[in-house]
Amino acid sequence: MTLRRPSRRRLVAALAVLALASVIASLTIASAAQLNLGAVARQHMEARERCDLDGVATTTPGVTGTTTRVDVSGIHASCAGLPIVVRVYTTAGATSTTTSANVPSGGGSMTINTASPAYTPTTTHQTYVTIGGWPIPSTWSYTPPVATTWCRVEVNSGSGWTTHPTAGCSFTHVTLGSSWPTPITHRQVTLHFSYTGVPTGSSHRIASNVDLSPHVTLGSGQSWATSTIEGWGVTGSALPTVYLNFGNSHSGSGSFSTQLTVIS
Secondary structure (H helix, E strand, C coil): CCCCCCCHHHHHHHHHHHHHHHHHHHHHHHHHHCCCCCCCCCCCCCCCCCCCCCCEEEECCCCCCCECEEEEEEECHHHCCCEEEEEEECCCCCEEEECCEECCCCCEEEEEEECCCCECCCCCCEEEEEECCEEECEEEECCCCCCCCEEEEEEECCCCEEECCCCEEEEEEEEEEEEECCCCCEEEEEEEEEEEEECCCCCEEEEEEEECCCCCCCCCCCCHHHCEEEECCEEEEECCEEEEECCCCCCEEEEEEEEEEEEC
16 A cells, blocks of 8 residues: 655644644633632621610619710620610700610620719609610600608698698708717707798698608617607607698798707
């Protein structure tokens, strides 16, 4: 058999095919090297909700005057560590906002303080609470302190003594007098009152209840439980509070004072 040498044209064509195949292969490898084989980033939306769905209760202890304290209770345990802010709304529309604090571990109850200004609590206040930036339903309650010091004009219409609807009386101040012997066991205290519009007649009287503890300091080893008190108008006492009945000895408008002796 006689072998024929490939023609020059065929040889050139074969070389061109090989060169083209080599170029395609190199392009394929380069493109593959540029592929990102890492994790594919997917768009997603994260849904969040309030940590406390049933709300919290707010209050402050009974005080005379202003306060900066707010007590919060009923905080859900899932709110632990989140910032809480309370806004106290007064009846006049003014607000006192608490400084931001973090809910303690386990939730429950906590006490926080308002920033300036302080507020005068009433039963009609309202609060706006946020925890972690979310509004949380809240309720407000307040019990005013029981007044242990008062003065009033009373009238008896035949069925007992009641407060007169228009006449008034006020306890104004205390003056401390002499003390004796040494160590001191006797202390003189003068109570001062003012009154307005008191009618004349035996069916009217002025009565007062005064807590002496803010005004009188007992000596070492002495106590109100073992002390007694003497003076005009004294009709009963559960020291340090003393009850005084001045009868109908004053009418119209004016002022008067009475001196007492505390014996310890």
